Amino acid sequence: MSQPDSDLMQYLHRDFVADTPKQQQEFIRQSVQKYRQHSQKRAIVFTVFGLIALLALVMFFPIQPMVEIFSSGANIEDISLPTLTLAVLPVLLISYVVVLLENSR
Amino acid sequence: MLSHWLQRFQKRGDSHSFAQVVSQCQSQLKGYCRRLTAGDIEQADDIAQETLITVYQQFGRLNNLDAFKSWLYRIAFRHFLKMQQREKRWQCLQEQELESLLLQQSDERNSDNHEFIDERYVMQLMALLNSEERAVITLNHTLGYSHQQISSLLEMPLGTVKSHGKRGKDKLIAFSLRQQRGAA
Numbered sequence: 001m002s003q004p005d006s007d008l009m010q011y012l013h014r015d016f017v018a019d020t021p022k023q024q025q026e027f028i029r030q031s032v033q034k035y036r037q038h039s040q041k042r043a044i045v046f047t048v049f050g051l052i053a054l055l056a057l058v059m060f061f062p063i064q065p066m067v068e069i070f071s072s073g074a075n076i077e078d079i080s081l082p083t084l085t086l087a088v089l090p091v092l093l094i095s096y097v098v099v100l101l102e103n104s105r
Numbered sequence: 106m107l108s109h110w111l112q113r114f115q116k117r118g119d120s121h122s123f124a125q126v127v128s129q130c131q132s133q134l135k136g137y138c139r140r141l142t143a144g145d146i147e148q149a150d151d152i153a154q155e156t157l158i159t160v161y162q163q164f165g166r167l168n169n170l171d172a173f174k175s176w177l178y179r180i181a182f183r184h185f186l187k188m189q190q191r192e193k194r195w196q197c198l199q200e201q202e203l204e205s206l207l208l209q210q211s212d213e214r215n216s217d218n219h220e221f222i223d224e225r226y227v228m229q230l231m232a233l234l235n236s237e238e239r240a241v242i243t244l245n246h247t248l249g250y251s252h253q254q255i256s257s258l259l260e261m262p263l264g265t266v267k268s269h270g271k272r273g274k275d276k277l278i279a280f281s282l283r284q285q286r287g288a289a
Contacts, residue, residue: 007281007285008274008277008278008281009246010224011223011227011230012227012242012243012247012277014223014224014227015244015247016132016133016135016136016137016139016224016247017136017223017224019132019135024128024131024132024170027127027135027153027154027155028124028127028128029149029155031124031127031131031154031157031158032120032123032124033118033121033125034158035123035157035161036120036152037160038161039118039161041109063280075267079209092276093236098167
């Protein structure tokens with residue numbers, strides 16, 4: 001009578017049986033298809049939200065002070081830190097949205 | 106080879122590298138999922154694909170590429186548990202239930218493809234075990250992870266991993282003995 005323990009261990013220690021090459025190719029094809037669908041969906045969502053964010057920024061952000069500061073030719077030391085922060089904030093926000101879009105590819 | 110494609114996928118995020126990564130790890134991933142589902146091949150392959158999509162979505166969070174496979178199996182186990190809860194499937198079978206299931210398929214066991222038949226037999230044996238036992242037994246005995254590694258992989262205390270492993274093995278041995286007695 002064979003040892004059930006060793007028989008069982010033999011079964012368990014054996015590597016998984018691989019599918020046929022055709023089945024493997026089919027699995028890869030399906031996985032890549034799903035991957036593409038997900039990455040497309042992701043890109044669309046980020047693009048739409050990115051555009052909405054940009055639009056909101058353009059419509060509601062006080063861009064005029066920023067333009068005035070940069071066009072006045074004032075020395076950078078003459079501008080207070082809060083004003084400067086406010087002025088560069090749109091640039092930072094736009095950069096952030098661009099980075100998000102880039103990462104969503 | 107896998108690390109090369111992982112690095113490339115990390116840099117470029119292109120579908121070609123993704124396909125190569127899938128090709129390198131699909132056999133083990135599918136085998137693991139099939140054992141978890143106790144031989145429900147179609148659903149197991151779905152879990153494997155969901156796992157790969159999660160890999161793509163969360164790849165940025167993986168700091169150490171050497172730990173890729175452990176991470177992959179952890180994600181697969183989570184997907185399996187989620188699907189099991191949602192669909193109320195793959196519950197533990199009693200010895201008698203499994204025995205009658207195997208009897209129904211005894212004709213197929215006489216076919217030529219012994220490798221595949223043996224693998225299917227192991228997958229079906231997994232039905233005797235609960236989810237954690239299936240994962241621990243497969244990771245330990247087939248994929249070669251130590252109890253310590255499984256403990257961090259499945260985020261389970263070491264003692265729990267050991268007891269799942271022992272209980273699972275005892276159940277399988279008891280069933281094998283029962284089958285031998287039946288055959289004698």
